[in-house]
Amino acid sequence: MADDFQERNEAPTPKRRREAREKGQIPRSQEVTTAFLLLGAALVLRVGAAPVAASLVALFGNTTLSALALDGTPDGVTRWLEGVGWSALGALAPVTLSMAGMAVAITAIQARGVLSFEPLKPQWSKLNPQKNASRLWGWKAPMEAGKSLAKLAVVALAAYLALARAATEFPSLAQRSPRALLEGVQTYAVRLLVWVGLAYLIIALADYAFQLWQHEKSLRMSREEIKREHKETDGDPNVKARRRSMARSLARRRMLLSVSEADVVVTNPTHIAVALKYDMAKADAPIILAMGERKVAKRIKQLAMDAGVPVIENKPLARALFATGKIGFPIPVELYVAVAEVLAFVFRQRRERRLGWQGSSVV
Known part of the structure; x- marks a missing residue:
């Protein structure tokens, strides 16, 4: 009314x-x-x-x-x-x-x-004397x-x-x-x-x-x-809030599952964690697979250690990645050098371990 x-x-x-x-x-x-x-x-x-x-x-x-x-x-x-x-x-x-x-x-x-038959239906409102x-x-x-x-x-x-x-x-x-x-x-x-x-x-x-x-x-x-x-179209605001919460939970779950594919996890060390992967065949720069703070950061570090992914402490780099980076996107250009140094260290350690294993197998 x-x-x-x-x-x-x-x-x-x-x-x-x-x-x-x-x-x-x-x-x-x-x-x-x-x-x-x-x-x-x-x-x-x-x-x-x-x-x-x-x-x-x-x-x-x-x-x-x-x-x-x-x-x-x-x-x-x-x-x-x-x-x-x-x-x-x-x-x-x-x-x-x-x-x-x-x-x-x-x-x-x-x-x-x-083509509509709606106008053919009887409309009792047309019989309203006032109208x-x-x-x-x-x-x-x-x-x-x-x-x-x-x-x-x-x-x-x-x-x-x-x-x-x-x-x-x-x-x-x-x-x-x-x-x-x-x-x-x-x-x-x-x-x-x-x-x-x-x-x-x-x-x-x-x-x-x-x-x-x-x-x-x-x-x-x-x-x-x-x-x-x-x-009516979008639904009740409370329902929309629940949908957004469920979508965030699902996205966080997918993000955490990708931690095992990372090459390195850069930490704050306790408040921030950022998982990076660099595949030269697929991208020109390292990709941010996952990142989070507090409980999420702790979960990322735990999953990385369980999967054998190196966890490197670098407070300035972790903070910069968390502040300027986006999940699923390459790292910012201004962080190329800092991330390259971390990845070089990780890849060097990986190569040394591989050579060590090969040497022990020869002996």
Whole structure:
């Protein structure tokens, strides 16, 4: 209820937009469909009028001949009517199917792939007398009335401009052959549809812009709604804290498991421990495998000793590595020399032990 008293000035979130699309709430304008249907009808009439007219003329002739041959029985009349109906349907089918396909295509383009049956579900809130009264007496009713009057005026002006010369030309058309009369009527009909369609297209563009603005306004959210959505999406803060704690524990466990792969552990000696590994084939500089302080440092040193990894005390280096280094990344450039000295000492000891073992095995 608090949301009803808060201004919705915040931009809608992606989740809000997605939910609106799933409910079929998208900006659409019936005027766009009407405008393109008028222009499509003009195209169909311009291209398909001759074939349809020929089919209807042939149908009229065949119907007249077949009517003369009727036997007058109920069955005969029924068969004749069925034949006339199917023939008329076949003659008009191209125009009808073209217009229906055009209407479906325009609606689908406006929907932009959204198919939702949510608007078809009964909404009892629409039966609320208070809301219906506000809808009738609010600002929308006068606006819709104004839009209707504006459309009527624009369409009337377009029709007048399209048929301005018809009053003077129609009497002469009536004196021509039936074919010329039909062609004249077709010309004026196409002209009327084009002019009215273009006028309606201007109305449609303005109406679509208004519908888009109104749609964006209806999706706007209050600060409380955004906070509630974030809480629903991300979860309770306590749950998030537990997740972060579990993630840190898992990362620490993985870090400690990598201590056995280190070449050396540099210590403070009691407060800080940093495990380093240098593999020339994989990296240009030593990598920090693990580091920690206090209890974690003690655990790193214990794991290193258990795995036989050398533990070297170097307070300045341990502090510098802990302060500037990152786990899983190479050591800072300014520590190359100091770390190289430690690694050289460790590798030298390792080589001497290996040589000592080889000498003892020879003896």
